[in-house]
Amino acid sequence: MLLAINYNYTVYLEVLVFEVLEGDASVGVGHFGVITCKTICVPIYNQKRFAHDLIIRKKTGKPIIKYGPGGRSSVSGHIATVFGCTGFLGRYVVSKLAKHGTQVVVPYRDEDSKRHLKVTGDLGQIVSTEFDLRNEQNIIEAVRHSDIVYNLIGRDYETKNFTFEKVHIEGAERIAKICKELGVSRLVHMSALNADVNSPSKFLQSKALGEIAVKKQFPDVTIVRPGYMYGSEDRFLNRLSVFSYELMVNHGETLFRPVNVLDVATALEIMLKDETTISSTYELCGTKAFSIEEIYDIIDDIMLRKRTRINVPKPIALAITKLLAYLPWPYLTPEDIERYCISDKSGKGIMGEIVKTFGDLGIQPLEFEDTAIHVVRRFRSNIYFNQPMDKNVGRVKKGVYYVEY
């Protein structure tokens, strides 16, 4: 007879007794009701569970016990902390995890920024906690119950309080150190494609140094390096579609491998359970490379509109974006211009390690040409806003107008 105690974050403490039944491959489980430290209530109901409902984390030996058929109202037994949950990718990751019964701790800075996350999971499954990246105690509170921590924190521009170093290196290292000290089984750290210590971009430099710092603190970390992500709330396709002019640097020759945010979120969800991803680096980018000119062509095809294309010399673009930096809200920064001049390269990790891709996770990434319409459609004229997508693919035929009566 084996006695296991499962502490389920804020909800309740439960005691499970496993009895191996003779001649039965499954494991019979007596489920005892809610307890406090002093009282143990009598069983409320009986439930059958099987051997595969018990997962033992290889690294820490922690038991993870799931129950229910596996949907939103089930319990996967995992508790995940998602730093950076209030960002673009964060909402998809939280939603994917919570959908399968994982309890998700969502550390936030602004009270309103995490409201939309609450409904992504069942009652009590999304647990929010206020935090400051510089405050170790806050980070301890956020990770101490979790068996996996995702660090999606990142920023495309520097602010008065947070430089790239403070966010991508010091902050990331602090989280990794605390995870190690508290015995968290898994850490998944978000870097960026093209991260390189010698990169002309400060953002990519700091991401590379961040990877090194995190690896030093938590050698088993799984590093994820996505290309430019696109989706409804992105800062990539939305920017390229919004103006009446098509502005570009480097004559539009820079090559990008855009990746759908849903694919990246699915990859992160798979990493929750797949322990072959431990100590690995993943480069998650689209299957094809497109120059900016080609991306503009695709956008124009979807919008059924030809915009004037203007190449802005890099020094002028840098000067303009330096002025834009004085605006009270962030827009294009010199850092963005620098990154628009760097073609996506893939195939090697920072320390020369072999990198894995979507294929290693069994994911076939969505095609950019076919799915860009979901983001770009909103920039169409209302005359053909409802024009249907071509059969099975998102692309629309140029010059073909559909009129609704």
Ligand SMILES: NC(=O)c1ccc[n+]([C@@H]2O[C@H](COP(=O)([O-])OP(=O)(O)OC[C@H]3O[C@@H](n4cnc5c(N)ncnc54)[C@H](OP(=O)(O)O)[C@@H]3O)[C@@H](O)[C@H]2O)c1
């Ligand atoms: N989007 C892309 O195309 C792309 C490409 C390559 C790599 N990445 C990396 O992928 C990760 C997720 O990207 P994303 O597009 O979802 O980023 P995002 O939308 O900019 O969200 C960033 C998240 O980090 C948090 N954050 C930023 N600075 C912070 C600080 N000083 N203290 C605490 N939290 C802070 C933000 O919290 P608040 O909401 O409170 O500000 C937000 O939740 C990032 O690490 C990013 O660098 C993204």
